[in-house]
Amino acid sequence: MSKFLSTSLTLVFSSAIAMQAHADLTVVSHGGANKAAQVKAFYEPYTQATGTRIIADEFNGEMAKVKVQVDTQNVAWDVVEMEMPELARACDEGMLETIGEDPAISKLEPELLKDAVQPCGVGFFVWSTVLAYNAQKLKTAPEGWADFWDVEKIPGKRGLRKGAKYTLEFALMADGVGPKDVYSVLETKAGQDRAFAKLDKLKPYIQWWEAGAQPPQYLASGDVVMSSAYNGRIAAVQNESDLRIVWNGGIYDMDAFTIPKGAKNREEGLRFIQSVLKSDAQKAYAQQIAYGPVNRTAVGMVDANRRSNMPTDEANLAHQVAISASFWADHGDQLEQRFNAWAAKQ
The missing domain is CATH 3.40.190.10 (Periplasmic binding protein-like II)
Known part of the structure; x- marks a missing residue:
């Protein structure tokens, strides 16, 4: 074998190994x-x-x-x-x-x-699902989920992620359950019924979102006056908008x-x-x-x-609750099915 051929083969094999690596x-x-x-x-x-x-x-x-x-x-x-x-x-x-x-x-x-x-x-x-609003559209700044549910105090549509997760927790917090007690209440049948009953009251005012890019768009356009949202999505557009975050009652994950x-x-x-x-x-x-x-x-x-x-x-963490992965692993299928059936009803 010539020296040139040997060198060429070595280079080919070396390149193949590098590509594989x-x-x-x-x-x-x-x-x-x-x-x-x-x-x-x-x-x-x-x-x-x-x-x-x-x-x-x-x-x-x-x-x-x-x-x-x-x-x-x-x-x-x-x-x-x-x-x-x-x-x-x-x-x-x-x-x-x-x-x-x-x-x-x-x-x-x-x-x-x-x-x-x-x-x-x-x-x-670490990220949070929080309450977000457009300060240009609201005269009164919301302080938490109780305000989110109060359509007389703050009229207009609300944005919520279309799913049981987060939505049920927010409903319970709006109904007076403390952030640290949310999962102990939601583990019970009575607590789940309570969350859905609270959602019933807001249902006519809800505009659902499924992708994280939607809440800032809805808020900027005025389609909704408040929305649940991923904090990073709101922070990413704050330099060119007047969107604000309420950390109280946020759920971090x-x-x-x-x-x-x-x-x-x-x-x-x-x-x-x-x-x-x-x-x-x-x-x-x-x-x-x-x-x-x-x-x-x-x-x-x-x-x-x-x-x-x-x-x-x-300062932000003090007013939030950690999501319970174990709760959603145990109850997620059942609650998502119930939520989907509830959401489909007129």
């Missing part, structure tokens, strides 16, 4: 401002550091899209963003890889917020990165998740969008103005 990684987010922040803080730096190209896909949290890939053993997604209740249910149903005890992840646990590491996923930011069962690039997915949890990446993400870091060191690295708009700011 840096296979494309498909990462699925919930889109919008959140996705844009992830691209800047996570995807682009990871590609620059490793050579792995990130294919950025998105969905609205439809677990059926994950389930069909796993059931058919044709998993196209490598890393998927999930809310904690969906993570708990998907883990219970065997749809996800067990990664919480993997040394690559477990060694990071002391650096992260409590409960960030779960058996089948890792929280990577973590979004987690997971790996679907049978994903082709499990190890690369783990390396990506590790990179996302580092303090510099967490700070960069929080500077892009007003969601709180899960890395404890990163919290103090974010500038003070940005921190005041994050759900993890002490």
